[in-house]
Amino acid sequence: MTKGSFKSLLNKARQRDSYWAGKAIHEFTEDLFVLMEARGVSKAELARRMGSSPAYVTKALRGDTNFTIDSMVRLVRALDGQLSIHATREEDDIRWFDVVGKATAKPVPREDEFQLVSKHTMTKQTQWKAQGTHDRHTVTA
Numbered sequence: 001m002t003k004g005s006f007k008s009l010l011n012k013a014r015q016r017d018s019y020w021a022g023k024a025i026h027e028f029t030e031d032l033f034v035l036m037e038a039r040g041v042s043k044a045e046l047a048r049r050m051g052s053s054p055a056y057v058t059k060a061l062r063g064d065t066n067f068t069i070d071s072m073v074r075l076v077r078a079l080d081g082q083l084s085i086h087a088t089r090e091e092d093d094i095r096w097f098d099v100v101g102k103a104t105a106k107p108v109p110r111e112d113e114f115q116l117v118s119k120h121t122m123t124k125q126t127q128w129k130a131q132g133t134h135d136r137h138t139v140t141a
Contacts, residue, residue, distance in 0.1 A: 014090075028072060029063045035079045049078040 013019045036046060043061065047054040059065055060075060069083070076083045088094050 025063050025065070025067065028067065029061055032061060032075060032079070035076065035081050039079050039081075041079055046075070046078055050074055 036042075041049070043057045044054050047057045050057070057075075060067070060071075065071070069085075073083050086094065
């Protein structure tokens with residue numbers, strides 16, 4: 001397969017809702033793994049906290065579950081987390097990073113490296129865009 005034909009196939013895939021649903025599921029399950037690791041919680045412990053079976057947690061983390069917002073919230077809340085859902089333009093490539101307390105806080109980008117995109121006072125989120133790219137970084141403080 002040539003580079004051009006792969007790009008063409010990828011562009012066709014991106015026209016389907018199933019591509020975007022799969023991407024969202026992948027990103028959510030990846031975030032769950034990160035949160036589990038940060039909290040030091042095993043799959044068995046997550047199942048216990050949720051009052052569900054270890055098989056359910058394994059299936060959810062495998063990424064072949066059609067999540068509801070309720071099921072996503074249950075998983076995240078069992079890890080003492082919060083669910084954030086973000087809608088954006090299709091052409092934007094969003095990259096999130098979290099600020100967790102003062103000990104692990106990542107520095108806010110310098111203004112000469114990033115341009116302020118938006119600031120939400122209600123959620124205390126600030127979104128930055130790397131100059132010359134479509135990379136956006138959201139900081140919750």
